[in-house]
Amino acid sequence: MTTINDIAQMAKVSRTTVSRALNNSGYVSEDVRKRIMKIVEETGYMPSQSAKSLRTKRSGVIGIILPRLSTETSTRVVNGINEELAKEGFQILLTDTELNKQKEIEYIRLLKTRHVDGIILLATNVNEELIKAIHNIDIPVLAIGQELPGVPSLVYDDYHAAADLTNMLIHKGHERIAFIGVTHDDPSVGGLREQAYRDKMKVNGLEIQETWIGQGDFSIESGYEQMKSILKRSKGQEPTALFAVTDRMAIGAMEYLKEQGYTIPEEMAVVGIGASALSKYITPSLTTIDYHNKDAGKKAAELLLRQLKNEKIDKKFELTYRLIMRNSV
Amino acid sequence: MTTINDIAQMAKVSRTTVSRALNNSGYVSEDVRKRIMKIVEETGYMPSQSAKSLRTKRSGVIGIILPRLSTETSTRVVNGINEELAKEGFQILLTDTELNKQKEIEYIRLLKTRHVDGIILLATNVNEELIKAIHNIDIPVLAIGQELPGVPSLVYDDYHAAADLTNMLIHKGHERIAFIGVTHDDPSVGGLREQAYRDKMKVNGLEIQETWIGQGDFSIESGYEQMKSILKRSKGQEPTALFAVTDRMAIGAMEYLKEQGYTIPEEMAVVGIGASALSKYITPSLTTIDYHNKDAGKKAAELLLRQLKNEKIDKKFELTYRLIMRNSV
DNA sequence: AACTGATGTGTAATCGATTACATGTTTACA
DNA sequence: TGTAAACATGTAATCGATTACACATCAGTT
Numbered sequence: 001m002t003t004i005n006d007i008a009q010m011a012k013v014s015r016t017t018v019s020r021a022l023n024n025s026g027y028v029s030e031d032v033r034k035r036i037m038k039i040v041e042e043t044g045y046m047p048s049q050s051a052k053s054l055r056t057k058r059s060g061v062i063g064i065i066l067p068r069l070s071t072e073t074s075t076r077v078v079n080g081i082n083e084e085l086a087k088e089g090f091q092i093l094l095t096d097t098e099l100n101k102q103k104e105i106e107y108i109r110l111l112k113t114r115h116v117d118g119i120i121l122l123a124t125n126v127n128e129e130l131i132k133a134i135h136n137i138d139i140p141v142l143a144i145g146q147e148l149p150g151v152p153s154l155v156y157d158d159y160h161a162a163a164d165l166t167n168m169l170i171h172k173g174h175e176r177i178a179f180i181g182v183t184h185d186d187p188s189v190g191g192l193r194e195q196a197y198r199d200k201m202k203v204n205g206l207e208i209q210e211t212w213i214g215q216g217d218f219s220i221e222s223g224y225e226q227m228k229s230i231l232k233r234s235k236g237q238e239p240t241a242l243f244a245v246t247d248r249m250a251i252g253a254m255e256y257l258k259e260q261g262y263t264i265p266e267e268m269a270v271v272g273i274g275a276s277a278l279s280k281y282i283t284p285s286l287t288t289i290d291y292h293n294k295d296a297g298k299k300a301a302e303l304l305l306r307q308l309k310n311e312k313i314d315k316k317f318e319l320t321y322r323l324i325m326r327n328s329v
Numbered sequence: 330m331t332t333i334n335d336i337a338q339m340a341k342v343s344r345t346t347v348s349r350a351l352n353n354s355g356y357v358s359e360d361v362r363k364r365i366m367k368i369v370e371e372t373g374y375m376p377s378q379s380a381k382s383l384r385t386k387r388s389g390v391i392g393i394i395l396p397r398l399s400t401e402t403s404t405r406v407v408n409g410i411n412e413e414l415a416k417e418g419f420q421i422l423l424t425d426t427e428l429n430k431q432k433e434i435e436y437i438r439l440l441k442t443r444h445v446d447g448i449i450l451l452a453t454n455v456n457e458e459l460i461k462a463i464h465n466i467d468i469p470v471l472a473i474g475q476e477l478p479g480v481p482s483l484v485y486d487d488y489h490a491a492a493d494l495t496n497m498l499i500h501k502g503h504e505r506i507a508f509i510g511v512t513h514d515d516p517s518v519g520g521l522r523e524q525a526y527r528d529k530m531k532v533n534g535l536e537i538q539e540t541w542i543g544q545g546d547f548s549i550e551s552g553y554e555q556m557k558s559i560l561k562r563s564k565g566q567e568p569t570a571l572f573a574v575t576d577r578m579a580i581g582a583m584e585y586l587k588e589q590g591y592t593i594p595e596e597m598a599v600v601g602i603g604a605s606a607l608s609k610y611i612t613p614s615l616t617t618i619d620y621h622n623k624d625a626g627k628k629a630a631e632l633l634l635r636q637l638k639n640e641k642i643d644k645k646f647e648l649t650y651r652l653i654m655r656n657s658v
Numbered sequence: 659a660a661c662t663g664a665t666g667t668g669t670a671a672t673c674g675a676t677t678a679c680a681t682g683t684t685t686a687c688a
Numbered sequence: 689t690g691t692a693a694a695c696a697t698g699t700a701a702t703c704g705a706t707t708a709c710a711c712a713t714c715a716g717t718t
Contacts, residue, residue, distance in 0.1 A: 004706095028665095029666060044438070079399045093423075094411070094420070095421075113376060220610075281584070282610050333675060334675095355696085376674080383673090386703085
């Protein structure tokens with residue numbers, strides 16, 4: 001492996017000069033610069049990032065902490081992040097917590113030892129220890145999906161998105177609306193979306209039967225199972241619509257409904273959130289909310305880069321969403 | 330940031346001893362070891378990876394080069410890779426070539442400067458320059474999806490998978506089978522799959538009308554467009570079945586067919602490859618081939634790790650596949 | 659002619675770890 | 689009791705870059 005010393009020797013200058021030529025710092029005569037660059041070209045020399053980062057404390061790498069690597073949402077966000085970061089020559093170091101809260105914290109510390117310049121956290125829960133861990137490391141962190149106190153956060157407008165969906169169903173004439181949510185450990189998906197549903201039902205004078213409420217775990221299968229038990233529990237006062245807080249669970253529910261011979265949307269309207277590819281191509285196509293995940297990723301990257309340039313940024317950014325009306329309603 | 334020197338000072342030993350305690354190398358008395366560990370715990374000290382990797386030439390990071398970050402196939406493979414690597418404490422550095430051949434080469438060199446211990450390349454094409462670049466860096470590289478001369482490669486059995494699909498359609502009585510492929514720059518998807526289709530048609534005495542052949546670009550939209558033009562071109566001798574080399578293109582084609590009022594599979598049978606989530610939930614569900622992408626990722630990681638341990642491994646590994654019969658045929 | 663500021667280059671310290679080598683202490687066994 | 693092997697710890701070089709500081713040259717100004 002050629003090092004800066006080799007280049008220096010070949011160009012008959014000190015390595016200081018080589019460094020200066022490469023980084024455009026300090027003075028280097030045009031003559032010498034050309035000589036150095038030529039040799040760099042020829043040898044294909046590239047500076048060791050480890051050495052560089054040891055000295056400068058910067059690595060050109062941004063760490064990303066994901067709850068799950070294999071979801072469409074994550075992928076889109078990472079895609080957006082990458083697109084922005086690549087422009088500035090940053091690389092991505094990926095970690096996957098597998099929904100394990102402890103790992104979330106572990107990875108924050110681990111990324112620090114790898115001298116990442118910043119961290120983007122796709123948050124799925126909020127807890128004291130996590131907040132503390134974030135404040136303890138002194139590199140910029142940006143959260144997506146949850147509002148973390150004291151941490152710049154990029155959040156989806158979960159409340160209003162869910163409220164819009166609920167209102168829409170009500171305006172379509174539905175009075176008995178079932179709901180499949182997730183654990184409240186996840187304040188955004190589990191908390192806000194359910195809160196909005198309950199609020200809007202109440203505001204419109206509609207009563208909620210607790211038999212209509214199910215809790216899944218984001219998977220298609222859990223949507224299937226929850227739909228099954230909701231129907232079983234609510235015999236006699238079956239709902240006429242279902243609001244699932246994610247597309248995947250909505251699609252699982254649709255599978256069960258189709259299996260049981262329900263017609264959608266006539267006998268049961270279904271809505272989800274996420275605008276997954278599946279939602280578009282399934283029959284009937286699913287009414288859902290598009291959160292523009294890729295844009296979220298881009299925005300996150302942009303904000304993080306601004307932090308790296310020591311710009312002050314706000315603590316909270318709210319993203320826009322769009323209701324996509326399709327044939328499941 | 331606390332360093333090894335701080336720990337040494339606090340424990341009243343030299344940093345050598347601290348290093349030994351942390352890495353279980355050399356002798357350290359139980360007494361001192363405990364003292365050091367306690368301080369490490371308390372301070373939350375974690376060694377700087379940059380320093381470590383500068384000295385040892387190992388980073389605990391594996392570079393991954395992807396053609397596209399946002400496809401289901403890539404995601405699954407990365408997921409499998411990550412699962413295996415995480416077990417051994419390795420992290421993943423992700424790069425996305427956006428299907429740009431030049432970037433593929435660029436990233437190989439870039440990853441080297443970042444001192445990654447190995448590289449996994451999801452290859453989409455084969456060319457001289459790429460091979461040369463791989464041979465020029467002296468860290469282990471493993472290719473997935475294409476057979477690269479001289480490079481350990483993990484390949485799907487594209488030929489037989491496509492042959493099986495074609496045979497299956499023929500045995501179902503189809504004689505006029507259309508085909509949507511991709512560029513031959515991609516020897517596996519573009520070359521082998523088409524070759525198998527042509528071979529099997531021939532073997533079975535069936536003639537191929539060139540009007541039945543389309544070339545897409547992996548996207549759903551291109552499947553839609555190609556189906557459209559195939560039908561337009563082949564008026565009078567329309568095919569009765571379609572073999573698209575990817576699920577996404579098959580699904581695009583199905584969309585067009587449904588739009589035009591064709592019944593699937595009665596008026597047109599459709600098959601794809603990839604076993605995407607979409608293929609399962611679309612109506613009718615799509616007959617396809619499961620390549621077990623996640624397992625491929627795991628296997629790739631495992632092979633790379635074995636190379637890192639200086640085990641000799643074969644140059645070529647072939648993966649298994651499974652034909653999933655569904656309702657589109 | 660003396661001084662100043664811009665330009666060009668080099669010396670050596672530094673970042674935070676690992677590790678070859680040296681040195682001292684115990685233990686075990688002939 | 690002598691000595692080799694095992695154990696325990698430290699000194700200092702090293703990895704490959706950046707950068708503070710020093711020094712030399714040269715042009716322009718007074």
